Amino acid sequence: MEKEEPYNPLIVSLLYPWDFGTFFAVLGNKQPFFQLHTMYKIRIDMKRILLASLAIASLALQSCHAQHTDAPQAAPSELTVNQAPAAPSRLTLTDFTDVAAATIDGVVHIKTEMTQITPLYQSFFGFIIPQGTRRQVYNAYGSGVIVTSDGYILTNNHVVQDAERIFVTLNDRRELPATLVGNDPATDLAVIKVEGEGLTYIPFGNSDKARIGEPVLAIGNPFNLTSTVTSGIISAKARNVNIIENPRGQETPLESFIQTDAAVNSGNSGGALVNARGELIGVVTAIASGNGYYTGYSFAIPSNLAVKVAADLKNYGYVQRGYLGLHVTEVDAKVARQAGARAVKGLYVAKVTHDCAADRAGIRQGDIILRIAGVEVNTFAEMMEELGRFNPGDRVEVDYERNGHTNTVEVTLLNSHGNTQIIRR
Numbered sequence: 001m002e003k004e005e006p007y008n009p010l011i012v013s014l015l016y017p018w019d020f021g022t023f024f025a026v027l028g029n030k031q032p033f034f035q036l037h038t039m040y041k042i043r044i045d046m047k048r049i050l051l052a053s054l055a056i057a058s059l060a061l062q063s064c065h066a067q068h069t070d071a072p073q074a075a076p077s078e079l080t081v082n083q084a085p086a087a088p089s090r091l092t093l094t095d096f097t098d099v100a101a102a103t104i105d106g107v108v109h110i111k112t113e114m115t116q117i118t119p120l121y122q123s124f125f126g127f128i129i130p131q132g133t134r135r136q137v138y139n140a141y142g143s144g145v146i147v148t149s150d151g152y153i154l155t156n157n158h159v160v161q162d163a164e165r166i167f168v169t170l171n172d173r174r175e176l177p178a179t180l181v182g183n184d185p186a187t188d189l190a191v192i193k194v195e196g197e198g199l200t201y202i203p204f205g206n207s208d209k210a211r212i213g214e215p216v217l218a219i220g221n222p223f224n225l226t227s228t229v230t231s232g233i234i235s236a237k238a239r240n241v242n243i244i245e246n247p248r249g250q251e252t253p254l255e256s257f258i259q260t261d262a263a264v265n266s267g268n269s270g271g272a273l274v275n276a277r278g279e280l281i282g283v284v285t286a287i288a289s290g291n292g293y294y295t296g297y298s299f300a301i302p303s304n305l306a307v308k309v310a311a312d313l314k315n316y317g318y319v320q321r322g323y324l325g326l327h328v329t330e331v332d333a334k335v336a337r338q339a340g341a342r343a344v345k346g347l348y349v350a351k352v353t354h355d356c357a358a359d360r361a362g363i364r365q366g367d368i369i370l371r372i373a374g375v376e377v378n379t380f381a382e383m384m385e386e387l388g389r390f391n392p393g394d395r396v397e398v399d400y401e402r403n404g405h406t407n408t409v410e411v412t413l414l415n416s417h418g419n420t421q422i423i424r425r
Contacts, residue, residue: 096217100229102278105171106202107271109221110155110178110192112140112163143220143271144168144192145280146201147310151194154310155270156285157183160190168194171227182313182425187254187388188244188285189306191313202272205279207302208375210234210258218262218284218298220271232262239299240381243286256385257299258282264298273300282306308389317425322390322413324363324398325356330379331368339368342404345378346370349400355418361411363400370406371399387413393420 116136142159146152153168160166166178176194183190210216214234222228236259244253260273264287273282282300289295312319328347329335336344346368352359363369369377373396377383390396392415399408415423
């Protein structure tokens with residue numbers, strides 16, 4: 001017979017979490033000890049089986065580890081960044097040093113002067129008596145982008161509006177006087193001119209091809225810190241944030257901003273937003289902030305709109321705009337359901353102005369505008385941005401939905417006077 005091991009209550013209690021109060025209560029009932037011992041023996045046998053199983057599993061793991069360590073691989077603790085698997089090439093970081101060097105000379109610092117005349121009063125025995133006027137000179141600052149080698153500079157209208165004198169400081173610290181060529185409050189853009197030849201300029205890029213997530217640089221002069229470069233990505237496109245005011249009250253403000261998280265502050269207005277190829281894809285205009293300082297969001301006018309405005313201001317002194325003559329509502333789920341639209345997209349035509357361009361082409365109330373010149377339009381900002389690239393007299397294809405069917409019509413755009421003539425200032 002197999003020799004039984006002496007009973008050791010400590011070992012049992014360690015392997016099995018028994019309650020000692022229960023154990024001694026059983027003994028107090030004078031239960032035969034051999035029955036208790038048999039019970040523990042069964043548990044000891046189970047313990048032996050468990051230990052044997054663990055030993056076999058341990059040997060198997062050691063064998064597997066030995067086979068694994070025979071291969072020439074580095075231990076996990078020795079893994080470094082350079083040894084980590086390389087990310088796909090399309091996700092590699094962009095080196096902006098060459099882009100910054102190529103474009104920084106194309107951004108200028110702008111200082112404007114304006115004179116404000118205020119009346120002076122003097123108290124004489126409780127009576128307020130006019131004592132003449134006082135002339136006080138105020139300065140404002142911003143940025144601008146050189147867009148031609150002979151000195152045409154694109155900036156924001158609010159930077160140079162009401163300025164009596166304009167001075168431009170180049171990146172090489174030369175200061176030059178500038179003249180106002182033209183301004184457009186509806187887009188908050190303006191063009192000024194300095195005398196010069198062979199100036200470094202930034203070429204226009206195609207803002208339509210700019211993609212959300214694409215890396216960009218913002219170049220400007222925040223807080224009069226000249227030639228400041230910050231980086232970020234494009235966060236959104238076709239943003240309408242209702243910040244442009246049109247004091248003339250003649251034209252609807254045109255907002256279709258590129259949103260970026262590149263740091264922008266006071267003084268960046270009119271600066272450049274450039275892509276990784278060093279192309280101008282936006283003119284920095286505003287920030288979204290509750291305290292006047294950068295808090296994560298900034299906005300730029302897309303280059304495809306800016307280049308049209310700049311060309312018109314240079315050639316005519318006034319921006320030529322073509323209109324459809326429609327009052328539209330963005331299509332959401334509710335509008336789509338009420339209009340019986342096939343999809344939640346497009347712009348619902350709420351009203352058609354009599355004898356306007358759309359009216360002449362046969363577009364009617366209740367239609368849903370889907371595309372303009374082949375470009376999908378789902379917001380008012382997208383429609384205004386697309387129309388803002390055309391002149392009165394241009395023929396544009398408009399796709400629209402009516403009664404569940406898609407139709408295409410060619411529309412001849414008209415100016416604000418209802419004709420196709422060029423308007424000059």
